[in-house]
Amino acid sequence: MIDHLGIAVSDFAASKTFYDKAMAPLGASLLYMVPEEYTGGAKVGGYGRDRPVFWLSGGTDKPKAAQHVAFTARSRAEVDAFHAAALAAGGTDNGGPGLRPHYHPNYYGAFVFDPDGNNVKAVCHDPE
Template identity: 50%
Template sequence: MIDHLSFYATDFAASKAFYEAVLPALGAGLVMEMTATWDAEFPTRRMAAFGPPQRPVLWIIETKTPASPRHVAFTASGPAAVDGFHQAALKAGGKDNGAPGKRPHYHAGYYGAFVLDPDGNNVEAVHHGAP
């Protein structure tokens, strides 16, 4: 249903480093980087795309103006991948926003973890296991 999404980053280097450190736990990594001509206020923006090989899913786009924080949940292959994501995120400077664990209020097989990235976006890894 969703092909890709983007987050705006006020500190592009910090955000890029954060996602480079965190997403390998979920089988994803840096796919491409580019500089784009955007608008008169910010004529050149750096952009980085992350995902599985040759499949950009999450774009980080440089900006001067902070955007409202967003929430995104990435699929994890199992609870161990969720745990690895959370550990990598905290090590990379992310802020804990929900330790790894079961979330039965969502459904019986829901296992997830939440962190805040450098721009305050709520980034989640989730595994939907059997109840």
């Protein structure tokens, strides 16, 4: 149902460094930077596997409120790798990899806070 979404970040370079590393285990990368003449000089870039679906928008002093974003992992191993990469990139742990059966029996996810305090996670819904 959602085609794409974006979040505001206070330091585009720091967030880009974080997401470059955190998204790699999920097979996603920065696919497109919007030319700054179309953004009023702000840095805006989109991440995805085959097309941009997750956008970062810089140029704000401080995002207004932290967001929650969940990225689809194709396996539990990708969830584990996402969590490790996000922590190595400077993220803060908000719940290590594991089953969350209170959502459903196969819900396997891991949570981290990004540099702006956004709660980001990777989740796999498939059984092992």
